Amino acid sequence: MAEKGExxxxxxxxxxxxxxxxxxxxxxxxxxxxxxxxRKVQFDAEEAKISMSSKSGGKxxxxxxxxxxxxxxxxxxxxxxxxVPVVKAPPPLELKIEHELPENAKCLMDxxxxxxxxGIQEQMVILSEDPAIKIPISFDRGLQYxxxxxxxxxxxxxxxxxxxxxxxxxxxxxxxxxxxVGPESVEEVFALVPSLKD
Amino acid sequence: MFFHIVLExxxxxxxxxxxxxxxxxxxxxxxxxxxxxxxxxHGFVVAITGIESVGKGLIRDGxxxxxxxxxxxxxxxxxxxxxxxxxxxxxxxxxxFFAEAGPVQIFVSNHLIPDDMEFQSGDIPNYTTSDGSVKxxxxxxxxxxxxxxxxxxTEIFCIGTIKDxxxxxxxxxxxxx
Numbered sequence: 001m002a003e004k005g006e007x008x009x010x011x012x013x014x015x016x017x018x019x020x021x022x023x024x025x026x027x028x029x030x031x032x033x034x035x036x037x038x039r040k041v042q043f044d045a046e047e048a049k050i051s052m053s054s055k056s057g058g059k060x061x062x063x064x065x066x067x068x069x070x071x072x073x074x075x076x077x078x079x080x081x082x083x084v085p086v087v088k089a090p091p092p093l094e095l096k097i098e099h100e101l102p103e104n105a106k107c108l109m110d111x112x113x114x115x116x117x118x119g120i121q122e123q124m125v126i127l128s129e130d131p132a133i134k135i136p137i138s139f140d141r142g143l144q145y146x147x148x149x150x151x152x153x154x155x156x157x158x159x160x161x162x163x164x165x166x167x168x169x170x171x172x173x174x175x176x177x178x179x180x181v182g183p184e185s186v187e188e189v190f191a192l193v194p195s196l197k198d
Numbered sequence: 199m200f201f202h203i204v205l206e207x208x209x210x211x212x213x214x215x216x217x218x219x220x221x222x223x224x225x226x227x228x229x230x231x232x233x234x235x236x237x238x239x240h241g242f243v244v245a246i247t248g249i250e251s252v253g254k255g256l257i258r259d260g261x262x263x264x265x266x267x268x269x270x271x272x273x274x275x276x277x278x279x280x281x282x283x284x285x286x287x288x289x290x291x292x293x294x295f296f297a298e299a300g301p302v303q304i305f306v307s308n309h310l311i312p313d314d315m316e317f318q319s320g321d322i323p324n325y326t327t328s329d330g331s332v333k334x335x336x337x338x339x340x341x342x343x344x345x346x347x348x349x350x351x352t353e354i355f356c357i358g359t360i361k362d363x364x365x366x367x368x369x370x371x372x373x374x375x
Contacts, residue, residue: 101201101203101239104204105202105203106201107199108199108200108201108202108273109200116202116245116247116273117244117245117273136233136234137234137301138233138234138242138243138300139233139234139244141298141301142200142244142273142275142301143244144300145275145299146200148284148339176199180283180284181282188363191362191364192363192364193282
């Protein structure tokens with residue numbers, strides 16, 4: 001099990017963890033930390049939190065290294081010397097659209113998309129008489145999804161109301177997501193769009 | 199999520215299409231080539247809504263083909279990590295369930311299904327809570343969060359979760375209205 005970790009590391013907990021011992025950790029350069037991030041190891045629940053945060057660049061290694069890893073044979077709680085490691089819960093997954101789409105992209109609510117696609121479908125009825133023109137499957141699925149997902153009769157008042165949120169630095173993507181979700185409470189909004197809490 | 203976006207494409211046209219209907223033929227070819235396609239950056243091109251501009255054609259050396267730069271507006275559908283989506287379940291098995299949100303396939307692993315829901319095999323495989331009050335089966339509507347995406351040549355595939363707050367079954371096909 002000792003070979004599971006990098007060279008010079010010692011496994012002090014009977015194979016429970018392959019985290020570096022403090023003595024061997026000190027003085028190691030970044031290449032060791034980088035290779036550590038790529039490894040998959042089995043941890044129990046508490047150490048799993050530590051390993052997750054260590055992927056961010058080994059920041060958690062310092063508080064962990066203060067424990068009694070070198071003594072060997074002890075459980076996690078005892079090995080820490082009674083100290084509770086600083087474990088940060090992973091941040092909730094946030095919606096980030098602006099970085100991945102060009103600036104001219106306009107985010108549409110499902111009800112707006114349904115209106116546009118419905119208009120196109122009416123034109124397509126005429127075009128579909130031409131056997132050379134095939135309506136793609138993604139169009140039908142997209143229209144069906146947009147119609148099912150839209151809870152509103154008209155998108156314009158919804159857009160007017162939610163655009164007011166942009167004055168409070170809410171992004172287009174977040175506004176569209178709020179419209180699509182149709183939340184019933186503020187708690188629901190903050191739970192589903194965690195970036196609004198900032 | 200749907201987006202309205204302006205894209206550009208170089209369209210090649212054979213000389214047999216030259217004439218007074220050249221623009222119509224160019225637009226028809228554009229629609230045929232682009233609608234229904236999928237890319238990693240823009241997602242699915244669901245429909246072209248208009249042509250913004252058609253640039254000057256350049257004759258390719260050695261052939262009679264002419265290349266026209268065309269800017270067009272279109273509606274695209276692309277899933278994002280962190281997006282909340284309402285999908286329809288298409289298949290349930292012991293590993294999890296598959297759902298569809300528009301043209302996108304989403305898989306929710308059993309590790310990302312709440313622990314109080316268990317897989318029930320049978321004629322209609324489903325995930326059910328211990329008290330039987332909530333059931334996920336084929337054609338159920340679920341609200342899920344997308345946590346990962348993968349793009350193939352022709353489709354986008356996502357991984358989702360229903361293990362967070364305010365996620366889960368919206369409607370059950372077996373329930374009476």
